[in-house]
Amino acid sequence: MGAGIATSFLAAGSSVRLVESTEVLSEGAHSRVQDSLERMARKDALLDPQEALARLDLRLDHDGENDAVKAVIEAVPEDLELKKRLFSTWEPSYPSDTLLASNTSSLPIAEITGGLEHPGRGIGMHFFNPVPVSSLVELVVADHTNDATLNTARELVAVLDKTPIVVKDSPGFASSRLGLALGLEAIRMLESGVASAEDIDTAMQLGYKHPMGPLRLTDLVGLDVRLAIAEHLAGELGPRFEPPELLREMVAAGHLGKKSGRGFHDWS
Numbered sequence: 001m002g003a004g005i006a007t008s009f010l011a012a013g014s015s016v017r018l019v020e021s022t023e024v025l026s027e028g029a030h031s032r033v034q035d036s037l038e039r040m041a042r043k044d045a046l047l048d049p050q051e052a053l054a055r056l057d058l059r060l061d062h063d064g065e066n067d068a069v070k071a072v073i074e075a076v077p078e079d080l081e082l083k084k085r086l087f088s089t090w091e092p093s094y095p096s097d098t099l100l101a102s103n104t105s106s107l108p109i110a111e112i113t114g115g116l117e118h119p120g121r122g123i124g125m126h127f128f129n130p131v132p133v134s135s136l137v138e139l140v141v142a143d144h145t146n147d148a149t150l151n152t153a154r155e156l157v158a159v160l161d162k163t164p165i166v167v168k169d170s171p172g173f174a175s176s177r178l179g180l181a182l183g184l185e186a187i188r189m190l191e192s193g194v195a196s197a198e199d200i201d202t203a204m205q206l207g208y209k210h211p212m213g214p215l216r217l218t219d220l221v222g223l224d225v226r227l228a229i230a231e232h233l234a235g236e237l238g239p240r241f242e243p244p245e246l247l248r249e250m251v252a253a254g255h256l257g258k259k260s261g262r263g264f265h266d267w268s
């Protein structure tokens with residue numbers, strides 16, 4: 001997601017710093033951004049991928065001159081303690097009005113950013129996968145988020161030519177809560193032999209005009225990511241979000257969806 005968000009801002013003409021945790025991961029992020037820009041350029045004659053890539057600054061930390069940084073968007077794994085720890089570590093490196101956003105799919109923005117020294121600048125900016133072609137950004141507003149932060153977030157979404165929705169900080173926000181309800185039911189249907197993965201997906205694609213079926217979407221998001229969200233929502237909203245056994249088994253077996261080559265569909 002981090003590479004996708006970076007790609008979208010680069011394609012829109014912004015300068016982007018991408019912070020990864022190791023040199024190897026940083027090289028991987030560079031290739032993903034490059035591939036993605038080249039793919040976008042095949043459909044957009046005005047986009048010069050090399051010029052856009054030249055505005056990418058890859059780093060392993062947040063040190064240095066940060067006065068001109070308008071926003072920091074976090075996309076580390078869906079782990080509340082990790083996110084809280086990183087936000088409090090990063091905050092002193094940036095001016096007090098730099099927006100600090102989390103791309104979390106489900107965790108409370110109040111908890112991720114509530115402990116900041118300047119909590120008013122904390123907000124959720126929930127992007128969708130794949131970021132460069134997805135037109136929605138869900139802006140998640142906690143009680144402590146101030147109006148200036150929401151306005152800056154709206155401006156950033158406008159830079160990307162995407163559409164914002166504004167949602168109160170609540171479990172799963174609007175998109176993950178509804179998307180997961182459908183995805184988990186599709187897995188339960190597969191588990192109990194109602195239909196094949198292909199046919200369940202086709203039901204929603206052709207019957208309800210979804211661009212992609214719920215199982216293929218789960219493959220794209222990552223089964224591990226969806227499992228983590230389901231566990232969180234089950235704790236917050238009750239047993240209707242309890243992850244099906246099949247989802248747990250597939251994650252334990254390393255079948256994480258597109259990124260591992262196999263999920264509910266074969267991606268090899």
Ligand SMILES: NC(=O)c1ccc[n+]([C@@H]2O[C@H](COP(=O)([O-])OP(=O)(O)OC[C@H]3O[C@@H](n4cnc5c(N)ncnc54)[C@H](O)[C@@H]3O)[C@@H](O)[C@H]2O)c1
Binds near residue numbers: 086103106127222
């Ligand atoms: N996968 C999706 O479709 C999707 C969609 C919307 C939102 N999200 C959310 O985005 C976030 C990331 O999800 P993902 O699927 O991209 O996860 P991922 O595991 O693919 O990527 C996480 C990245 O964070 C990096 N990272 C870990 N610790 C770090 C640190 N200390 N400093 C810098 N980088 C660090 C990892 O190296 C990795 O590149 C999660 O909160 C997830 O819920 C995911």
